[in-house]
Amino acid sequence: MAINRRPPPPHPLLAFRFWGEECVVYHRLSGDTHLLPARHAEILQRMAEGVGGDRLIDHLVAEHAMDHEEAAELSALLLSSYRDLGLIDPGGG
Amino acid sequence: MRISELDRNALKAHLSGRGLRFRTGPFSISLRSRVPAMVRHIERLYPHAETLDGDAFIDFHLAVDRVAGLRRWVKPQVVFSFDGYRPFKPLPLAQAAAAFEWGLNWCIASSSHQYLIIHAAVVEKEGSGLLLPGAPGSGKSTLCAALIHSGWRLFSDEMVLLSAADGRIHPVPRPVSLKNRSIEIIKEFTQQPVWGERIEGTAKGDIEHMRAPESSLLPPLTATRARYLVFPRYRSGCSAELSPLSKGRASMGLIENAFNFNILGYRGFEMVSDLVDSLACYDFTYPDLKQALDGIEQICSQKP
Numbered sequence: 001m002a003i004n005r006r007p008p009p010p011h012p013l014l015a016f017r018f019w020g021e022e023c024v025v026y027h028r029l030s031g032d033t034h035l036l037p038a039r040h041a042e043i044l045q046r047m048a049e050g051v052g053g054d055r056l057i058d059h060l061v062a063e064h065a066m067d068h069e070e071a072a073e074l075s076a077l078l079l080s081s082y083r084d085l086g087l088i089d090p091g092g093g
Numbered sequence: 094m095r096i097s098e099l100d101r102n103a104l105k106a107h108l109s110g111r112g113l114r115f116r117t118g119p120f121s122i123s124l125r126s127r128v129p130a131m132v133r134h135i136e137r138l139y140p141h142a143e144t145l146d147g148d149a150f151i152d153f154h155l156a157v158d159r160v161a162g163l164r165r166w167v168k169p170q171v172v173f174s175f176d177g178y179r180p181f182k183p184l185p186l187a188q189a190a191a192a193f194e195w196g197l198n199w200c201i202a203s204s205s206h207q208y209l210i211i212h213a214a215v216v217e218k219e220g221s222g223l224l225l226p227g228a229p230g231s232g233k234s235t236l237c238a239a240l241i242h243s244g245w246r247l248f249s250d251e252m253v254l255l256s257a258a259d260g261r262i263h264p265v266p267r268p269v270s271l272k273n274r275s276i277e278i279i280k281e282f283t284q285q286p287v288w289g290e291r292i293e294g295t296a297k298g299d300i301e302h303m304r305a306p307e308s309s310l311l312p313p314l315t316a317t318r319a320r321y322l323v324f325p326r327y328r329s330g331c332s333a334e335l336s337p338l339s340k341g342r343a344s345m346g347l348i349e350n351a352f353n354f355n356i357l358g359y360r361g362f363e364m365v366s367d368l369v370d371s372l373a374c375y376d377f378t379y380p381d382l383k384q385a386l387d388g389i390e391q392i393c394s395q396k397p
Contacts, residue, residue, distance in 0.1 A: 015363075017344070017362075019339065019340035019341050022339055022340070024362075024366065031358060033345065035342065035344075
């Protein structure tokens with residue numbers, strides 16, 4: 001399965017470093033670091049860029065060879081986890 | 094001029110006067126103390142340190158003084174100070190050398206933010222640095238002591254100084270601090286080293302400081318690139334097990350062991366990430382020193 005290895009766009013709060021199937025994410029405000037599967041970190045990048053809802057699900061279906069239901073489930077699960085961790089704004093996507 | 098070129102009286106005069114000024118790694122220190130054990134500690138364990146002129150810039154003005162008042166006679170104590178500030182409670186007089194070594198570690202870790210400082214031993218051979226982070230009891234200092242008697246050079250048994258300016262590891266080769274059973278293990282391993290005095294009953298148990306062999310200190314060390322990262326874990330009775338460690342996990346392990354990661358912030362994250370990029374990373378469980386050294390040789394014989 002192809003994983004997007006493009007350099008992360010500059011982001012005011014999150015920094016990413018990918019190694020193979022893993023990624024370490026750094027949150028600039030809290031100073032916390034998180035070790036994530038690369039695929040989940042790439043989804044976090046999308047969410048942090050403001051991609052959410054149906055656009056994110058469409059992206060998962062297109063890029064990660066998932067069916068729509070799987071993609072919706074993963075998207076909801078990650079959104080909730082990342083909000084709990086403070087990695088994305090609770091109010092935004 | 095080296096400290097070894099000062100005779101006992103001159104050394105005592107410096108220590109009890111304006112302070113003995115010397116360099117250890119990139120740091121310049123002025124140390125004052127009238128405690129006889131401190132004179133012996135510096136004389137035995139810092140003979141290679143370069144002394145500094147009276148007008149040299151000093152990073153750390155340190156003192157190890159006896160506590161005044163009743164404590165001069167009843168259970169005498171010493172207290173460590175840094176620029177007149179006393180960050181720690183006094184310790185028993187017999188622990189003066191430990192107060193100095195721990196105090197200096199604290200000074201470096203809490204104020205040298207031109208470096209990312211990681212709690213790990215560092216040794217070097219043929220231009221390649223080997224980092225050995227580890228929790229207390231992992232055996233990193235024991236392993237470090239054995240390695241510097243096996244062809245490796247001592248950068249530090251306690252801290253990695255990763256420079257923010259050049260991405261290199263800078264040496265700060267001070268005495269190796271060994272605890273409890275490690276002292277006898279290393280004394281059996283090598284007949285050669287010079288030891289400080291045994292300091293009993295410290296918060297970390299019994300301690301002795303070992304002077305690194307001359308071959309691991311001279312000619313003076315220069316900054317190096319790290320090539321290998323090994324998280325050692327001593328476990329009695331197990332069989333040696335060497336497993337490659339992913340860079341993500343290695344990065345998290347280094348961050349966990351960094352003293353000032355939060356102070357450096359995003360720069361610290363970049364420094365750890367760039368460091369990990371260049372490292373071959375392993376977890377290594379070992380049951381004894383011989384198998385530990387064999388494992389390290391095996392790691393370093395592979396191309397990173």
